[in-house]
Amino acid sequence: MAETYTLPVGPLHVALEEPMYFDIKVEGETVRGLDLTAGHVHRGMEALAMHRNYFQNVTLTERVCSLCSNSHPATYCMAVETLAGIQVPERGLYLRVIADEIKRIASHLFNVGIMAHLVGFDSLFMHAMEVRELMQDAKEGVYGNRMNLGQCTIGGTRTDIDKDAARFLRGQLEALKPQLFELYGVFEKDPLIRTRTQGIGLLSEEEARRHAVVGPVARASGVVYDVRRKAPYATYADLKFEVQSDTAGDVHSRAMLRLRETVESISIIEQCLDQMPEGPVKIEGMVAIPAGESVARNEAPRGELIYFLRADGSDTPQRVKWRVPTYMNWEALQVMMAGCQVADIPLIVNSIDPCISCTER
Amino acid sequence: MNEIAKQALENAVGKILGPGSVYWSTDAHNNSYGWVKLCDPESLTRVALPLAQAGARLMTITAYRNDKFSRIEGREIAYHFDLDGVVITVTACVDSDPPKVPSITPWFKNADWNEREFTELYGIEVVGHPNPRRLFLDKELDGDILDRLVPLSTMMNGASTTTLWEKVFAGRQMPDWAKGVKN
Numbered sequence: 001m002a003e004t005y006t007l008p009v010g011p012l013h014v015a016l017e018e019p020m021y022f023d024i025k026v027e028g029e030t031v032r033g034l035d036l037t038a039g040h041v042h043r044g045m046e047a048l049a050m051h052r053n054y055f056q057n058v059t060l061t062e063r064v065c066s067l068c069s070n071s072h073p074a075t076y077c078m079a080v081e082t083l084a085g086i087q088v089p090e091r092g093l094y095l096r097v098i099a100d101e102i103k104r105i106a107s108h109l110f111n112v113g114i115m116a117h118l119v120g121f122d123s124l125f126m127h128a129m130e131v132r133e134l135m136q137d138a139k140e141g142v143y144g145n146r147m148n149l150g151q152c153t154i155g156g157t158r159t160d161i162d163k164d165a166a167r168f169l170r171g172q173l174e175a176l177k178p179q180l181f182e183l184y185g186v187f188e189k190d191p192l193i194r195t196r197t198q199g200i201g202l203l204s205e206e207e208a209r210r211h212a213v214v215g216p217v218a219r220a221s222g223v224v225y226d227v228r229r230k231a232p233y234a235t236y237a238d239l240k241f242e243v244q245s246d247t248a249g250d251v252h253s254r255a256m257l258r259l260r261e262t263v264e265s266i267s268i269i270e271q272c273l274d275q276m277p278e279g280p281v282k283i284e285g286m287v288a289i290p291a292g293e294s295v296a297r298n299e300a301p302r303g304e305l306i307y308f309l310r311a312d313g314s315d316t317p318q319r320v321k322w323r324v325p326t327y328m329n330w331e332a333l334q335v336m337m338a339g340c341q342v343a344d345i346p347l348i349v350n351s352i353d354p355c356i357s358c359t360e361r
Numbered sequence: 362m363n364e365i366a367k368q369a370l371e372n373a374v375g376k377i378l379g380p381g382s383v384y385w386s387t388d389a390h391n392n393s394y395g396w397v398k399l400c401d402p403e404s405l406t407r408v409a410l411p412l413a414q415a416g417a418r419l420m421t422i423t424a425y426r427n428d429k430f431s432r433i434e435g436r437e438i439a440y441h442f443d444l445d446g447v448v449i450t451v452t453a454c455v456d457s458d459p460p461k462v463p464s465i466t467p468w469f470k471n472a473d474w475n476e477r478e479f480t481e482l483y484g485i486e487v488v489g490h491p492n493p494r495r496l497f498l499d500k501e502l503d504g505d506i507l508d509r510l511v512p513l514s515t516m517m518n519g520a521s522t523t524t525l526w527e528k529v530f531a532g533r534q535m536p537d538w539a540k541g542v543k544n
Binding site: 042044046048050078087088210211230231234237294295304306308310321327328330 | 392428445450470473
């Protein structure tokens, strides 16, 4: 039998945006085993959340992660609202959906852009990031910030989108559409992209269910689960969109699925801008948070995000726990990387769109 | 709302704990949330099997102290499952000393990370875990950190510099506590 040796990847590595340590057993150029060591950005945020009051935690949860920074406070607020029986005004719910979908577009374009970079197609990477810039500008124009939007608050949203901001946002979406279709065509047909990503990092439906993976990773393997459809929150029950899925379960199908979801997100934002009723965006004043427990879920860009809140009747939570989508997807790398080539490791890791700050909190 | 999934979960839990053992609540969008309380952590393994057979997916596990400042004894662990959009939370009381629960990894593979995480944060031993090592915290670091009261001021000590207080007390006598001297 050929000799195996250990190849350490990380915790700091050019292919990783954030620190994670992979202990990879290699035989020649082929991966034979994988061990993960996490914890390099563990910040004890759940402990902090138990020391801060309900409002301070809105700000804290927005800082768990940058790419899905709106999903965290939105889900946290939903958990608080469910527990306290707060009814969010309908306009506030639509505004939350808009913020979530803008973040989804920016997050997905970032991920597919990085994939192009890892393939070695740097001009496509730069192009994808340039297209994404339209959404970054939209965020800056509408919310005044390019990453953390500060939009959610308990009982609704902090700011409204007035007519001017709505017109600007529509303009950005219109500009995005043709560019996105062009980008989709390149990712779909380019021989370099296809050679490097098709049939790589395979995850069968059976394995996807066994590892209970979520989000685009699950949907690209045929597990058609989207919280927006399965357990609709905010105004998703009133919006038309297709849950994207695939059965190929490889790196390429995950990227294509993210691009298709981006197209759906544009349509969702446009529907929100059309349908949004006039009225208040948040409740007046603050309701006391009673003792009890609640669960809230959200479809973040990387998949299902869950918050569990337990309150003891004081102004700080007894326990807030959140589990991010990436947390579920790490172990499935064992399957995706089995027998792959060393050169494909970064591509496969990137295909789960890993968020390590989220995972470790 | 998914009545079929709700019924399947109710039947799965009812098989072990008897009918009517699930309390149901809904959110503002009419999604269902089931709540089950187990006083004996050993019944966890009995409930895990029918839930796995019903096709439920483990979403996450939350351990917590009954009193977050650890003034009274007692811990609970909440296991959150999903079946086709319906959430069920099975909460087990952990009163034994030292605290112990059986692992549910034989039925839910993804319990692996979750169980390791609450072991390192709350010092609860998981019996039968296939890989019982630390998850996020290095073995050099103190364990069970959420199992005892750590005041926020202590928690923040390592992360604070004296820069802020130097500005606040600029031109004046800076008190000892602001100099970062340990009490």
